[in-house]
């Protein structure tokens with residue numbers, strides 16, 4: 001993930017067995033008592049990574065509770081993002097003065113069923129997947145890019161974005177993606193200057209697909 005984001009964003013990654021750590025009381029309260037062990041482990045790994053990333057920026061270790069919608073509540077003046085999948089967890093944190101929003105997603109690298117492809121992909125994205133070089137599950141890259149886009153969009157705009165509300169174009173030569181947000185969603189946004197285009201980077205290995213994107217604070221786009 002480090003290579004997928006600008007230097008101003010601090011990135012911390014945890015892979016087993018490096019998952020352990022402590023939750024702060026405010027975080028444990030968000031998680032509750034009735035969650036399965038795997039959910040507690042993933043949530044904790046995310047918070048451990050978040051504090052490691054904050055430390056890289058010279059920030060003190062503080063709680064990162066979750067809102068009612070499950071989105072992390074970052075300390076004032078900071079923005080961040082968390083992702084976890086089997087065997088991998090990462091958090092990224094930036095200063096709000098430099099970074100408007102950051103999103104990141106990791107997925108297992110596997111083929112999606114035709115049904116899931118249709119739920120995730122617009123027809124243009126399905127056609128794109130058929131054209132791109134073999135050996136990569138391109139619909140999974142599109143899926144991950146869309147989750148990243150949602151993690152960028154939602155904290156600043158506050159509204160839901162469905163999988164068909166962004167058109168993702170993938171460039172394998174540069175390992176980048178460009179997501180164009182549906183004009184109706186942009187028009188409906190209740191903030192000034194909602195993002196209309198979100199660009200990011202991706203990385204693919206035999207096990208994982210990773211995507212990340214950050215908006216610079218001064219661009220306002």
Ligand SMILES: CC(C)(COP(=O)(O)OP(=O)(O)OC[C@H]1O[C@@H](n2cnc3c(N)ncnc32)[C@H](O)[C@@H]1OP(=O)(O)O)[C@@H](O)C(=O)NCCC(=O)NCCS
Pocket residue numbers: 042043046066069070071072081082083084085104105106146147148149150151152154155161162163164165166
């Ligand atoms: C929220 C969502 C993006 C999380 O992605 P995921 O692949 O299921 O899981 P990940 O491990 O990558 O990310 C989970 C983390 O996302 C973060 N998250 C949850 N809701 C979030 C939100 N609304 N905004 C930003 N981050 C959010 C949390 O930190 C969560 O981890 P935690 O609960 O342990 O703190 C996904 O569950 C979802 O709701 N997707 C539908 C919306 C969407 O993606 N639309 C596509 C728009 S083009």
